[in-house]
Amino acid sequence: xxxxxxxxxxxxxxQLENMVCLTDPAVSDNILGGKRLQASALDPHSVKECDLIxxxxxxxxxxxxxxxxxxAERTFATVIAPKPALAKIDISERFKVDVRVGDKFTIxxxxxxxxxxxxxxxxxxxxxxxxxxxxxxxxxxxxYSFPDMNRLKVDVALLPIGGTYTMDPFxxxxxxxxxxxxxxxxxxYNTTERIKQDVREFTDDLGQHTKAIxxxxxxxxxxP
Numbered sequence: 001x002x003x004x005x006x007x008x009x010x011x012x013x014x015q016l017e018n019m020v021c022l023t024d025p026a027v028s029d030n031i032l033g034g035k036r037l038q039a040s041a042l043d044p045h046s047v048k049e050c051d052l053i054x055x056x057x058x059x060x061x062x063x064x065x066x067x068x069x070x071x072a073e074r075t076f077a078t079v080i081a082p083k084p085a086l087a088k089i090d091i092s093e094r095f096k097v098d099v100r101v102g103d104k105f106t107i108x109x110x111x112x113x114x115x116x117x118x119x120x121x122x123x124x125x126x127x128x129x130x131x132x133x134x135x136x137x138x139x140x141x142x143x144y145s146f147p148d149m150n151r152l153k154v155d156v157a158l159l160p161i162g163g164t165y166t167m168d169p170f171x172x173x174x175x176x177x178x179x180x181x182x183x184x185x186x187x188x189y190n191t192t193e194r195i196k197q198d199v200r201e202f203t204d205d206l207g208q209h210t211k212a213i214x215x216x217x218x219x220x221x222x223x224p
Contacts, residue, residue: 005220057117145171
């Protein structure tokens with residue numbers, strides 16, 4: 001089973017074969033200094049299966065320490081994150097992997113590459129490339145576009161489109177035209193008033209090489 005479930009903002013449940021990953025599990029009703037308009041679809045108390053938790057930076061809308069701790073301690077998941085985010089997570093060090101841009105390693109058969117993110121508001125932001133034998137997925141984290149994004153060749157790109165703090169729909173669509181992923185999934189938009197966007201401004205301008213997958217929080221897409 002290979003699926004991507006959008007949980008809201010920058011959070012996803014990604015299943016590649018038997019490997020279950022969570023990205024940026026944050027559920028607070030207050031986010032980015034405002035009230036959350038779209039409730040998180042993640043219930044930390046109900047997560048019974050998780051192998052890896054990826055945190056793209058240390059700020060609260062991507063890293064909620066209590067949520068990460070609860071899930072990791074129940075499921076024995078490994079938390080993979082840059083040092084400023086890991087420092088906030090109160091779990092055993094043997095379940096932590098400290099990463100920097102450029103790192104490449106394999107855990108439980110999943111190839112992981114840590115890539116650049118441009119987000120001045122965080123101390124050390126990153127994105128992640130996940131590669132299984134069948135699929136490659138890029139989670140951009142919070143980022144503006146940067147010149148060498150086109151080197152990231154993947155099947156699925158999870159890209160922020162909210163603007164203000166990250167790429168807006170036009171910049172993210174231009175990134176897709178250069179990267180040419182098979183599928184693009186917009187994220188980190190419409191969570192608060194400051195990042196409200198019309199998703200069609202992204203999905204209608206991807207070019208001929210990329211198909212959009214638009215998910216509301218809680219919805220799941222099965223990878224073909």
